[in-house]
Amino acid sequence: MPDAPRNLNNELAKERNRAAAERTLLAWIRTSLSLIGFGFGIDQIVTAIQRTRRLDYLGTMYLARITGLAFIAVGLYAMLSATIEHRQELRRIQRDDYLYTPRRSNALVVAIALMVIGIFAFLGIIISTLN
Template sequence: MNDPMPPSKPGHVNVQAELAKERNRAAAERTLMAWIRTCLALISFGFGIDSIVSAIRSLQFANEINPIRFSRILGLAFIALGIYAMIMATIEHRQELRRIQREEYRYTPRRSLGLTVALALVGIGIYAFVGILVRAFI
């Protein structure tokens, strides 16, 4: 039998392996770009909430409205989550590129950043829900 891909020889480049590495690198880049968009949306949403709170405070009847400390905390939580996710996505991206560059690429299970962000959003959502519910009855 004639093997189409002979074993690695010094100076021999396995084209299929190199193309697979390039596909994995491109996938890692797309994943990082998706995280950048997600983090930018979270940070923007947090700034938006804070801007609305600041605008309400600057109105004439701001003394009649309870200064919404809750909303400022909510906005800061979105900003913090966006920053955390961006840092972690950058670290994961660098680690993935290092794994691809190694000769022996092996899958290693790790904690999902998407799941972590989803759970944090659930926590922020519960905080917002309870805060709005409590404010409605006070």
């Protein structure tokens, strides 16, 4: 039994959607790598300061290390969730009954996580300078 003829416009629209999904995944990969690199950089700077000055401000150094790890964790979460969402999007595009369904925004989740990290880092710095 031969396959039903396909509408060329629909197939081209699917191809454009797939290309857009690929660009979106690449943007998330860049964002994730930036977050991971930033977190790693914070940790390396803290380690270098500890070695050169031989000082151990436990609160400040501990907070900086936790902040670096938090950036790495958010970067890993962004990468994982973007990969999962990309695979789901490709499956939706391949179906013939493609319909838009609203989904959770990865960007909103990452933005909220970064705001929480920023608030804790800000408060930690304020508290450490007051002591």
